[in-house]
Amino acid sequence: MTLPSSGSLDYNSIRAEFGSPSSNVYLNLYYRGGPYTYPVPANANITTSSSGQLSVSNFYGADSTTDYAKVVGQSYNSGGKAPVTYYGTGMPNTGGGDIPDTSLKVGSLSTTFNPPGSLDCYASSALNFTMTFATNTYGNSNFTLRNFYFYNTSGSLIGQFRTGAQAGWSGGSQPTAFQAPNQDGLYQQAFDNGLAGPSATGSNTNGPAAAWQSGAYTVLGQTFFIKAF
Amino acid sequence: MDLSEFDKTLNIMPGQVHYYDEVAKEDKTANEIEVIWKHKYLPVSELKYYLREGHEAWEDKVRTREQEVLEIWMKELKYSSVYFKVIDKKIIEKGKVEGEKQTENWLKPNSSNVLEPKEVDEI
Numbered sequence: 629m630t631l632p633s634s635g636s637l638d639y640n641s642i643r644a645e646f647g648s649p650s651s652n653v654y655l656n657l658y659y660r661g662g663p664y665t666y667p668v669p670a671n672a673n674i675t676t677s678s679s680g681q682l683s684v685s686n687f688y689g690a691d692s693t694t695d696y697a698k699v700v701g702q703s704y705n706s707g708g709k710a711p712v713t714y715y716g717t718g719m720p721n722t723g724g725g726d727i728p729d730t731s732l733k734v735g736s737l738s739t740t741f742n743p744p745g746s747l748d749c750y751a752s753s754a755l756n757f758t759m760t761f762a763t764n765t766y767g768n769s770n771f772t773l774r775n776f777y778f779y780n781t782s783g784s785l786i787g788q789f790r791t792g793a794q795a796g797w798s799g800g801s802q803p804t805a806f807q808a809p810n811q812d813g814l815y816q817q818a819f820d821n822g823l824a825g826p827s828a829t830g831s832n833t834n835g836p837a838a839a840w841q842s843g844a845y846t847v848l849g850q851t852f853f854i855k856a857f
Numbered sequence: 858m859d860l861s862e863f864d865k866t867l868n869i870m871p872g873q874v875h876y877y878d879e880v881a882k883e884d885k886t887a888n889e890i891e892v893i894w895k896h897k898y899l900p901v902s903e904l905k906y907y908l909r910e911g912h913e914a915w916e917d918k919v920r921t922r923e924q925e926v927l928e929i930w931m932k933e934l935k936y937s938s939v940y941f942k943v944i945d946k947k948i949i950e951k952g953k954v955e956g957e958k959q960t961e962n963w964l965k966p967n968s969s970n971v972l973e974p975k976e977v978d979e980i
Contacts (some may be wrong), residue, residue, distance in 0.1 A: 630877045632884040637875060644874040644889040644909035647918050651891070651905060689877075694914035731917045738913065770912070803973060 630670065633689035646692045647704050655682040660783065666696050666853045669781030678769055691816035697741060698729035699749050703849040716750025718760070725749070725760075728795065734761075734856045735770030749854075751845035755821070757789060757838070761813035767798025771809060773836070777855040778847055786852065787843025792820040793835020808838075858934070860927050861946035863896045876911055887911055892919060894926045901930040 631637060631645050639653040646664045648657060660674040663666045667676075670691035675682060693745040704722050706712045718725025725747030730740040740818065741747050742762040765771060772795050778787040795808045795815070804811040808820035821837040873886040888910040895903045906922040908915060927943040934948075941948050954960060 630879065632875050632877045635875070635884060638871070640889055641874040643888070643907050644911070645876055647922070648907045649905060649922065651907070692914070694912075713955065729921075731914055740917070810954065836944060857912070 630685050630689055630691050637684055637685065637688060640731070642687050642690075645690075658682065659689070661781060664693065665690070666698065666779075667697055667781060668692055668779055668853055668855055671781075672783070693729055694731060694764075695733040695738075695857060696729070697727060697749075697853055698851070698853055699741075699848075700728065700851050701749070701848045702726075703846075712752050713828045714750050714752045715846050716748075718748035719750040720748040721750070723819040724846040730814050732854055732856055734765065734768075737764065737768055737770040737772060739765050739813075748814075749848065751817075751848055754840055754845055755817060757815075759809075759815045760811055761815060763788040763811065765809040765813050765815070766804070766807070766811050767796065768798045768809075768843060771796030771815070774856060775841070778843065779853045779855065780847075785842075786850075787845075787847040788841040790836075790839060790841050791815075792817075792838035793819045795838065858936075858948040859946065860896070860899070860930055860943065860948065862898065863894055865923075866893045868893070868897070869906070869910075876909060892922070894923065896914070896930065899930065899934065901933045904929060 631641060639655070642655070642658060643653045645719065646658055650657070657676070658665045660671050665671050665674055668691060670689060673688070674686045674690060692811040698856055699717055704714045704719055706714070706721070717727060717753045723746065724743070727741045727747040727749065730742065730747065732739065732741070740762045741749065742760060746760070748758050748760040771791055774791045774795065776789045776791075777785060778789070780786045785801050791808070796803070798807060806819045808817075809815040810819070817838045868891040870889040870891055872889070874889045875884060875886055877883075877884045880931060888909050890908055891931065892906040892908070895902060896904075904926045908918055912918065924943065926945060928938065931943055931948050932938060936948055940951055942951055949955065
């Protein structure tokens with residue numbers, strides 16, 4: 629949800645949109661990059677704590693954190709005879725995943741990163757990206773050819789991943805566990821590109837595959853924010 | 858320690874606030890709501906949160922704030938966040954084994970909870 633882009637805007641509207649723990653309205657709660665205001669393009673007019681003062685006019689058209697997820701990524705080497713380096717959070721054998729803000733909007737669908745298992749958002753290669761969502765993502769067409777934009781803590785776009793033409797389908801002859809996301813909300817790029825489907829016309833090979841459009845899967849090894857609408 | 862015995866009160870603030878409704882594609886007004894957490898008997902602060910009525914992320918934001926409130930209370934009760942955390946409205950010791958389910962999750966972090974096993978024939 630956003631604030632109006634023109635007209636009436638006051639301190640209380642900013643507080644009511646972004647949320648606040650205080651009965652006094654402190655604009656400095658809402659510096660871009662802070663816990664209430666993510667460094668995403670919609671908030672570009674809001675200054676950071678190191679770059680100046682805030683005014684109400686900075687907040688025209690600004691977005692609260694609702695539509696974006698925040699992920700604390702890292703890199704992890706599995707070790708052993710066939711080591712794999714993962715980037716992101718929730719990868720195997722590293723605990724439950726570190727996603728401080730799980731809610732996000734995918735297209736017009738409001739959803740969340742969600743267990744069962746752990747909160748996953750990681751990749752081990754350009755062809756192997758995994759995310760765990762709520763079950764309302766299964767068979768949801770908002771996932772078809774959906775761009776996921778990744779911003780770092782400075783607000784720079786560090787990567788763009790687009791799901792494949794088969795993402796977001798359900799039913800048909802393919803097992804539900806192999807669709808992307810599957811019936812549990814698990815999105816796996818490999819299944820998106822391989823077995824997901826079928827399309828409405830019965831083919832499961834139509835359209836482009838899921839792939840990184842810019843940046844690389846290694847950008848997931850840091851704290852980042854996701855915009856998917 | 859159980860922190861669950863608290864009252865949560867919602868008050869409507871005076872005046873209306875402005876927001877942009879992305880579904881209707883127009884500016885709208887709504888009530889601003891004050892949420893107050895007050896524990897029934899523990900000597901901890903009364904804490905608040907402010908958000909627009911009908912906010913798309915109402916449940917998520919209020920739940921997040923409630924967890925923050927419980928963690929503030931934990932610190933006010935002199936529990937160090939280095940050694941303790943709040944789970945299910947209870948203060949528990951980090952790393953303490955609470956039950957078999959926890960042990961099972963450590964041993965098999967990607968067990969059948971993540972992906973239900975399928976019969977080979979079914980695949």
